Amino acid sequence: MQIDIDALETYNSLAREGARSAAESLSQLTGLETHVEVTNVSLVSPADLDTGGDTRSGVRVELDGALEGEAVLTFKEDARQIIENVLAPEADQRMRRSSIEEVGNIMTSGFIDGWADHLDEIIDISPPTFLDGSEADPLPADSASTDEQLFVIRSRVEFPDEAADFRILLVPERDAFIEAVEPVDGDSIPFEKFEVFNEMTKSGAEKAATNVTTMTGIETAVEINRMSFVPIEEVPVSVGDQRYIGTVMEYEGTPSGYLAILFDRPSAEAVVDALVPVETDGEWSEMEQSAMKEIGNIMTSGFIDGWANVLETSIDHSPPTFVSDMGSSIMSPIVGQMARTQEHAFLLDSVIRTDDGVFRCELFALPHEDELREVLEELLVERADRTHVSPDEVF
């Protein structure tokens, strides 16, 4: 099974057009302004299929015909209330619910229509199943029943006036989707190599998590790991506008690229306090910044070594740069560098957390696309379990 990267680009733009069409339907029905924030195609293990942990309501539909799978369109509670208040003000619960079902139905059709046009075939959409928000993470029903990595196409659309959003997750049936992105001609990469690379990245993130734990005593683990294919301009918005503290590194070798290790403020304070237990008054002192850089260093080593061992290449990284800013602003110069030569990026995103969720750190790796293609072409799948160095190999 081969994957054509150009086909991923096509599917990404179909999803973007679909999200725009769904957003326009919603604007026409409600008069609310909408803005398509981000669309990406990611490869994830079912266990990592994170939807943010919010309570969301909406609809789920099953797809058949030219595109098999499931789509879930969900609103957060505030967005649902905004829509109900516009479409069914003063109405009883049943009417309010049916307004959401109707909106969900129309938007899902808008989202899927572009795919049917592209494939020039019919996609059958089942009647919507209402999701009342009682499930913490309304996911496509079949996604939990497999161990194999899934393709997930996700879009997020905001209501800029209301600071609310909705999300569409499309989980195509795996084999049907792989068939759809099979190359007609030109460059292609076996699907299993993407899976292996994703596993390697997860091992790298696990090693980075272990290194943080060793250094700070904070018991952490990798919670989410995914590989997304995104238009280069959408990398910053994928990271978001929340404030982060952390480090950015440039790595050189095969592949080369950038790695950002970003903590929310309380987590940054926790790891720095573990190394430099001094009082802070909002500003990051030089000593604290250098503690953060040291954490960045050891996490990067863990992460990058996992790749280098499997790929049998040497990957060096630059000294870390301390950053404290909006996530999107931190990513802006990185994607600026990359956008000179590429239109899309593979964004490898891992979340490291403590069990109680108090501590949270995100790793964003952006390898140069052409070099990642090269790496995947060279990758021998049977080397995949060698993410940890054996002393015999080093000495």
Added chain:
Amino acid sequence: MGAGSGPFSDTGRIKVSIADYAVASQGTLTTSGLGSCLGIAIYDPDQGISSLFHPMLPYRNGDDSRPPERFVDSGIDIVVGELLAAGADESSLRAKIAGGAAVVDFKTNGEGSIGDRNVAAARDVLAGRGIEIIGEETGGDCGRTVRVDAWTGEVIVERTDGVNTEL
């Protein structure tokens, strides 16, 4: 792309993504996450029409395969065209620019940071078109959010270090 090619929006808040722009005569144009990128507001104060453009890189260098909205030079051409199509008068156009920071301090091989080069390109391209820059909040090492009042062309720049500037 996005708001730039969508229906002409004239109420509420209009969000502008990276490598995107919007033109409006009412409401507030906003863009966030400006690091090395720029927020370029070009407006006609007499007609009450404003634009906000969020480019990533300075020059397209004649490569037509690249999206024009990604670059300062090719994007300004499009934005000015849209302003004129919306009824703005070219001789009345004014500009305000924000962003171009070095949030991450990369090695630059002596060619200046992307942020610096974006600012320099905006100054050159706008001067070349005879559009005066009457407000600027650029450089430094902080991220920024920019809001433009579409009717008046007033700009508010919010920096992540808490400093807000009105242009």
